[in-house]
Structure formats: structure tokens, C-alpha cells
Amino acid sequence: MLLVTGLSGAGKTTALQVLEDLGWEAIDNFPVRLLKRLVAKPDRQQGMLAIGFDSRTRGFVPAEIIDLVKDLAQRDDLAISTLFIDCNGGELERRYNETRRRHPMAQERPLQEGIKAERELLDPLRRWADMIVDTSELSSNQLQQHIRDLFGDTGAQPMTLTVSSFGFARGMPPLADLVFDMRFLDNPHWVPGLRELTGMDAPVGEHIEKDAGFKPAFEQIHDLLLTLLPLYEAQGKSYVHVAFGCTGGRHRSVFTAERMAESLRESGFSPTVRHRNLGSRATDEIEGQKR
Incomplete structure (x- = not known):
């Protein structure tokens, strides 16, 4: 007492x-x-x-x-x-x-x-x-x-870390602490054979990794998280939510969230992964115009 x-x-x-x-x-x-x-x-x-x-x-x-x-x-x-x-x-x-x-x-x-x-x-x-x-x-x-x-x-409890994906077209996640926009990557929605797949499928991941912008951006975000997460924990923050967004929330954000969670586990963290819009229907209206 x-x-x-x-x-x-x-x-x-x-x-x-x-x-x-x-x-x-x-x-x-x-x-x-x-x-x-x-x-x-x-x-x-x-x-x-x-x-x-x-x-x-x-x-x-x-x-x-x-x-x-x-x-x-x-x-x-x-x-x-x-x-x-x-x-x-x-x-x-x-x-x-x-x-x-x-x-x-x-x-x-x-x-x-x-x-x-x-x-x-x-x-x-x-x-x-x-x-x-x-x-x-x-x-x-x-x-x-x-x-x-x-x-x-x-009796201190470890910080709870969540890594999620979402689609900007369906609204921002209201409780995210860090949001990264992955819409600079080439959109698999417009690639024949990939539209109905998701970021959980290997062909979509291979397509995203071929984008010249993916590797340097991913590595910089990863390094940033390795810097920030221990600082959040030192300040006593109980929950941290890192969100990755793309247009529809089915391809680029899902793949990046999965890859980032995997890398964070290798660095000693234990993230929970959530995909808000993974089950949403793929439509041209949501994805906008092909670029």
C-alpha cells in the first residue's frame, strides 16, 4: 500500500x-x-x-x-x-x-x-x-x-502498438497518432489482374515493391518509427496507432502496413495489425482517375 x-x-x-x-x-x-x-x-x-x-x-x-x-x-x-x-x-x-x-x-x-x-x-x-x-x-x-x-x-505494462491500413476515400482514422500517405506509389487497382486482389496477395506486393519510391520511403518511415516509438514509451504513452493510407485502403496501405509490422517485430516491438477497408469493394469511383 x-x-x-x-x-x-x-x-x-x-x-x-x-x-x-x-x-x-x-x-x-x-x-x-x-x-x-x-x-x-x-x-x-x-x-x-x-x-x-x-x-x-x-x-x-x-x-x-x-x-x-x-x-x-x-x-x-x-x-x-x-x-x-x-x-x-x-x-x-x-x-x-x-x-x-x-x-x-x-x-x-x-x-x-x-x-x-x-x-x-x-x-x-x-x-x-x-x-x-x-x-x-x-x-x-x-x-x-x-x-x-x-x-x-x-507492474508497468508495455506500450500497445497498432499498425493499420485505411482508405482516404472512406475517411481518415480518427485516433491515429502517426499517418503516412502511400498514394505516391503506383496504384495496383489499375493493373490488369490485380484489381480484385489486395495487399495481402503476393502479386500485389511484388508490384508495389517494383515502384522506385517504395524502398527509400519505407526505410525512412521505419527509421523514424524506431526513433519515435521508444520516446513515446518513455513519456508513458500507453497506446500508439500508426496508420498507412492509400486511396481505397485495399492495396498499397495494406501491403505497407503488413511489411512495417513485420519489420517492427524484428526490432523487438509487438504490433497488432488492422486493415479497416480490406473487405471493401473495389470500384473506379473510389479509386478516382487513373494516373
């Missing part, structure tokens, strides 16, 4: 969201007085649990919380740590002024006084916490990465 607390606006919610992505069960603003009841039965404790609480939480009395946790820490079946998210007053003022949110302890007093009062209230928890993360100089992305560095080996 990880108890997560800290100053309002310092980043507690962001930390809990990252922990949830890493496989923790996360509960925010939990009434701490109910903590014993939550962990009353040892057989219910499966996996990792992150509990978020702060000055807004009902029954928030730091000294009582510390005594409660010290008591729970005596149990052999329960491992408890505490993470305190801190931030300097000037940065907290900037954040609250930027978001125009009201500080929970500045309802009828200036913001600076509310921050000061909360800091004094939380000081016993800060001094007692096992870990302190100061977010004064951290962006939201940097805080997320820091939490992943601290807890990422306790």
Missing part, C-alpha cells in the same frame, strides 16, 4: 493517475479514518493499492493519520509506504492563478495565506513521509516520468 498526500496543486492527482497506469489500484480523497476497515481482511489484499488523501479529505488530522499508519505497519501481511508531493509557494500561486481554481484552504482568505496554512497543517506528514517529490521545477510530463522511474518496475 502506498499513501499519497501533499500540498493542493502540487501534483497528487497526476501521481495517482500514473500509478493507476502502472497497474496500481488507485483511490483518491479516501476517508483515512476508514483505512483499517479497508484492509481488515488480509485475503482481500491482492496487488498494489495507492490511497490519495490531503487537507480536503474528511477527518484529516495528520497526527491521527500517522498513529493509524504506524499501527497498520505492525501487520506482517501489509507493507505501507508514504509519498509526499511538495511544491514551493510561488509555483503553487502561479498554478492556481493560471487555472483560476480556488485553493481549498483559501475560501475566505488570500491565496498566499491558504497555501501557508496548508503547509503548516501538512508539515508532520512531510517530515514523516518515506519519499518526498518536489514538483516546483517539474512539468506535468516530468512528474509523470519521475513517478514511473520510482514505481515503474512494480
